[in-house]
Amino acid sequence: MSQVEFKGYAITDANLWTQFNLIEYQPKTFDDNDVELRIAYCGVCGSDVHTITQGWGQIPTPLVVGHEITGQVTRVGANVKEFKVGDRVGVGAQIGSCYKCRACKEDQENYCPSMIDTYNAHYPDGVFAQGGYSTAIRANQQFVFAIPENLPLRYAASMLCAGLTVFSPLKRHGCGPGKKVGIVGIGGLGHYALLFAKAMGAEVYAFTHSNRKMDDIKKMGADHIIVTGNNPDFAKPLQMQLDLIVCALDVGKGMPLKDYLSMLWVHGKFVMVGLPDEPLPEMKAFDFLTGAFLGGSHIGNKKEALEMLQLAADKGIKPWIEEMPMSKAGEAVQRVKNGDVRYRFVLKQDISPIDID
Amino acid sequence: MSSVEFKGYAISDPKKWNDFSVIEFKPKAFQDTDVEIAITHCGVCGSDVHTITGGWGEAPFPLVPGHEIVGKVTRVGSEVKGFKVGDRAGIGAQIGSCYSCRACKSDNENYCSKSINTYASKYPDGISTQGGYSTAIRGHEQFVFPIPENLESRHAASMLCGGLTVYSPLVRNGAGPGKKVGVVGIGGLGHYAILFGKALGAEMYAFTHSKDKIEDIKKMGADHVVVTDDEGEFAKDLAMSLDLIISTRDVAEGMPLQQYLSMLWIHGHFVTVGLPDKPLPQLSAFDFCPNGCYLGSSAIGSKKEAVEMLQLAADRGIKPWIEELPMKDAKQAVERLKRNDVKYRFVLTQDLA
Secondary structure, eight states, X not given: OOOOOOEEEEEOSTTOTTOEEEEEOOOOOOOTTEEEEEEEEEXXXXXXXXXXXXXXXXXXXXXXXXXXXXXXXXXEOTTOOSOOTTOEEEEOSEEEOOSXXXXXXXXXXXXXXXXXXXXXXXXXXXXXXXXXXXXXXEEXXXXXXXXXXXXXXXXXXXXXXXXXXXXHHHHHTTOSTTOEEEEEOOSHHHHHHHHHHHHTTOEEEEEESSGGGHHHHHHXXXXXXXXXXXXXXXXXXXXXXXXXXXXXXXXXXXXXHHHHHHTEEEEEEEEEOOOOSSOOOOOOGGGGTTSOEXXXXXXXXXXXXXXXXXXXXXXXXXXXXXXXXXGGHHHHHHHHHTTOOSSEEEEEOOSSOOOOO | OOOOOXXXXXXXXXXXXXXXEXXXXXXXXXXXXXXXXXXXXXXXXXHHHXXXXXXXXXXXXXXXXXXXXEEEEEEEOTTOOSOOTTOEEEEOSEEEOOSSSHHHHTTOGGGOXXXXXXXXXXXXXXXXXXXXXXXXXXXXGGGXXXXXXXXXXXXXXGGTTHHHHHHHHHHHTTOSTTOEEEEEXXXXXXXXXXXHHHHTTOEEEEEESOGGGHHHHHHHTOSEEEXXXXXXXXXXXXXXXXXXXXXXXXXXXXXXXXXXXXXXXXXXXXXXXXXXXXXXXXOOGGGXXXXXXXXXXXXXXXXXXXXXXXXXXXXXXXXXXXXXXXXXXXXXXXXXXXXXXXXXXXXXXXXXX
């Protein structure tokens, strides 16, 4: 039996979304398929901010957010073969599904209609799922990912939502040698899309609003950088050139969607991985007459998560992160809201620290 | 040398969009790669109405519409390989492209950025393209389709835009045995989607607003007929069950688009071949999240697909539901089409020569 405590930094007043208060809470009821881990690191995701600011709807309190979790296994259920105590593992944005529907059986568990989010969701027995700005978490083994030896936990953490969320559509749309891939919005997700797309062998076109991030984007390895602000004709030279565009922008209204669609080769996809609070810009059927498609994507499946982590380990992919103690979560979320981060915050668990890389 | 005249029923003023008068017009200057056709039949397409009413924006007038054309070859250029005088041939909604870009070279000529429309477009030399409510037309061989022996001209005509426009997305998105395909709107295009979808082996779900079409739709072969409401209640029982939806819906107002998207299986495609004048209902990124679905459109089809479609129609004895009228009754045809009073496509018989 483990001695793990479950304590975390929670929002206790929805009107004060930068004020985190330490609470104890009831974890998931442990079952034979579960893995329990002590948390070493948790990335700060845009979803955390959308949630606690209530941009995505009202929240119950107290709420512990965080779904880019890495740590060390402390306990495994009787049916768990994949992991043992002491293993380095991670948990991402999904923590449950039904395990038996067509989606779950076809490696599409990230599209299961009965999916359970890592935080702000309820288990069938009524227990409330609290996230990773905390000391520990329990998860069904399907949603626990082994972290390769030579991939530090602080780097792996934010790959488990941000990384996977872009890796899945890149992979599913054949990102690789000979392909031209556009990435729109170079923030947390966007910078991962850039790093992974390059690692997968594609030619990468990075679209960014201003010159501010140019040097960084060059260092990340983009083959081409297009500044879109004050540049209404940015899409013209690239008409029908790109095979795929992954859009990590967190805005809706003013986005020149038609211009982006015009850059896609026939039947190319524009995949939104960002989930803005507001609706998408107005569209006409005519905007799609180049044969391009607009779509979305929701995280990724376990197979993709493991493939991504192995790719990161093999190619030495290092995300651009800024590490902070978990007690400074309030500062981190405020800066994410302001877009003031290069390019992902990772919180180091400091409630009952563990010493693991 | 042919002595074909070029005369047609034209609209001169979009404010009088149903007022046709016969005009003579100057055809394309004949090229070595061209085929000339004496027209026997021309289908009436929704595009004709959208264009002559100005709904799709300004068009050059006088305008002879019509891009579902079948007739007999009267002349072929020296470089033409696939046709000889006397053959039955047809032309659809596209009549030119650049022939050299990546799209043209990959059987995607319908997506060439220099595409020329069969009417209301201009050739590089400045001549306006006039359509098929007329006696004759000339087109580059790439855009002329052979009509199989056992497919009647009056049946083939409206396949050349209406049929092809749904056939292309059906095949490009894998419609076939084991697939569940939805069709929204059972009019000219929609009824073709049912007929071709069934012929390709898919399980077809027809979505219609009108209870009075149910019997017809069953006769067309649809496996399921769903009567839709604008609130989207119909979609609940079909959540995440269709592989592909082809929408022919021509009106954006009140369209339950989010509910249609919710009926798609993971990574399913919603292809709208209907091109409403007004913007689509507003969506949010969240609407694409539960199933990772895709929204797009489709532009006609390639020659390869046209030839394949016509052969499929000939082999399976596919007969569209058409109403024939003499070409002089074009006025009646466009007026009735505008009010959706047609089962399910008008075909005009050429009566000027």
